[in-house]
Amino acid sequence: MLKSTTGWLNSTTWRYIFTPVFLISALHYASPSPSRGLIVSGLTYLLIVIIIAVWDSRDAQQKLAEDAQRLGAVPIPKVKGRLPGNLDILFALVRGDRDDYCGEVFRRWSEEYGPTYNMNILWADQKSRKFNEMFREFLGDGIFTVDGDAWKLHRNLARPFFVKDRISDFDCFERHSSNLLRLVSDKAESKGDIDMQDLFARFSLDSTTDFLFGHSTNSLLDQYSQFSAAFKAMTHLGSTWRWFEIFENKSREPMKIINSFVDPILTRAVQERSVLLDKNVEHENFLQHLLAADLDTELVRDELLNILLAGQDTTASLLTFTIYCLTLYPYIAVKVREEIDSQLHGRPPTVEDIKELKYLRSCMNETLRLFPPVPFNIRRSIQSCALPSPLSKTKPLYMPAGRSISYSPLLIQRRHDIWGSNALQYDPNRWLVGDAKVHVTNPFAFLPFNGGPRMCIGQQMALNEVSYLTIRLLQEYTFEFAPRQGSALPPSWKASDIGRENVEKIWPVASLTLMAKNGVWVRAKRR
Numbered sequence: 001m002l003k004s005t006t007g008w009l010n011s012t013t014w015r016y017i018f019t020p021v022f023l024i025s026a027l028h029y030a031s032p033s034p035s036r037g038l039i040v041s042g043l044t045y046l047l048i049v050i051i052i053a054v055w056d057s058r059d060a061q062q063k064l065a066e067d068a069q070r071l072g073a074v075p076i077p078k079v080k081g082r083l084p085g086n087l088d089i090l091f092a093l094v095r096g097d098r099d100d101y102c103g104e105v106f107r108r109w110s111e112e113y114g115p116t117y118n119m120n121i122l123w124a125d126q127k128s129r130k131f132n133e134m135f136r137e138f139l140g141d142g143i144f145t146v147d148g149d150a151w152k153l154h155r156n157l158a159r160p161f162f163v164k165d166r167i168s169d170f171d172c173f174e175r176h177s178s179n180l181l182r183l184v185s186d187k188a189e190s191k192g193d194i195d196m197q198d199l200f201a202r203f204s205l206d207s208t209t210d211f212l213f214g215h216s217t218n219s220l221l222d223q224y225s226q227f228s229a230a231f232k233a234m235t236h237l238g239s240t241w242r243w244f245e246i247f248e249n250k251s252r253e254p255m256k257i258i259n260s261f262v263d264p265i266l267t268r269a270v271q272e273r274s275v276l277l278d279k280n281v282e283h284e285n286f287l288q289h290l291l292a293a294d295l296d297t298e299l300v301r302d303e304l305l306n307i308l309l310a311g312q313d314t315t316a317s318l319l320t321f322t323i324y325c326l327t328l329y330p331y332i333a334v335k336v337r338e339e340i341d342s343q344l345h346g347r348p349p350t351v352e353d354i355k356e357l358k359y360l361r362s363c364m365n366e367t368l369r370l371f372p373p374v375p376f377n378i379r380r381s382i383q384s385c386a387l388p389s390p391l392s393k394t395k396p397l398y399m400p401a402g403r404s405i406s407y408s409p410l411l412i413q414r415r416h417d418i419w420g421s422n423a424l425q426y427d428p429n430r431w432l433v434g435d436a437k438v439h440v441t442n443p444f445a446f447l448p449f450n451g452g453p454r455m456c457i458g459q460q461m462a463l464n465e466v467s468y469l470t471i472r473l474l475q476e477y478t479f480e481f482a483p484r485q486g487s488a489l490p491p492s493w494k495a496s497d498i499g500r501e502n503v504e505k506i507w508p509v510a511s512l513t514l515m516a517k518n519g520v521w522v523r524a525k526r527r
């Protein structure tokens, strides 16, 4: 279990508030003049707090140094800013997020300090907050937001539903693919541009709700889908909105819309729960699977929203960047289409077909490598430990307990020392020969679905879903990139010899997932 360090009556409160206030009150009353007493008290308070803070900090540093020594580890290199508290580093982060290519600001620091560094903002390592504190209202307690034994319970409960038969429900993919193809067809006929990012977000919302609830949001059939907008709003509120909640609860309206979809389905399913408990009854969707496990209704609701969040944006992101890469490299699109045509001769794919389409899979892997849907991730150290040093000859790095550790699949998967001199090139062939071994020998070299025990549970389902829709699109259309007015890239990118700036036609940005700023606009032509 994770430690709780909060509580208003802890030793910090005593040291910084109660004790100084007690001393000051004593001084104040002992003083002959009230106004002089007030000034003396104020200054004394400040002095006491500074002394305690310095004392505490020295004490803490000493303890950390001893712990590091015990583990035979050295401190992680600290980024050296120019302003006190590394405030300029904080500003650089904000500026980088706004103006630079996704992750570029971190890449620059890694050139200076090595691949692992401590940003040391405001004189402190970043103490972490639990994910569920950030998304409490939206996600409650589900597989994504809980840790320890509670997580194991959720994982064991969910896993059996993600078996081959379930995740290969191509009828579900076909229903929503044909809705999407109809929209593409309309635009192809009118020679209009299409934002594929928007269509893919709706497609994955519709198919994932279908899979989870047995009811689809059908947002592809409704251009002004309220659910789609509300879900987007909730996932993008992230961690900061609570600070502004004093004036307005920004989650109230979107949550009302989300609940108006979820609650009636849940109520109906709960009424039919007794049927689901019969072992001979097959469960058609994840909601029924959870209800049959006799879970509390609120927990069922949380779990469904957790998995909807986990599966929707990520799948949409992979679809978006796959089509983007195929328009950016038309000669690769030609090869993928040839492979699809020779395997399928125009019919929709089966699971077995998808296994045979090795070049398509290589393209998806290459897209996941250069444009991982979760480009940044975060972990928390429960206890202090020694991390293996990325610079092999030095000692391991010391990680104190209770700290946030951010890592970037996007940067790791573009590293030349791991992926070779052509690391930045989109080269599906690397998955067919030689380099494919990289992620076998080092499972953390390629981690779009994460690694370790919390690895994505929906990986195979996502790969089936993305393959299915990509095949259906390529069977019927060719796609050309359509530059969009008002979404020009920074002029400096063309001349840049760093990263992929000079080849990109869209601006990849990181929200919770990787997206294209302003969308991915294409023109479709029927084959």
Ligand code: HEM
Binding pocket: 143, 144, 155, 208, 306, 307, 308, 310, 311, 312, 314, 315, 318, 372, 373, 374, 377, 378, 447, 448, 449, 450, 453, 454, 455, 456, 457, 458, 459, 461, 462, 463
């Ligand atoms: C291309 C699509 C996808 C990508 C790239 C992806 C990626 C990831 C990543 C990186 C994690 C680890 C998150 C963390 O612990 O920090 C994760 C977890 C998870 N994913 Fe996916 N995911 C995808 C699709 C899906 C789908 C379609 C589903 C289900 C419908 C799903 C369900 C989950 C669940 C339930 C977890 C939490 C696992 C746990 O904590 O034990 N994902 N995914």
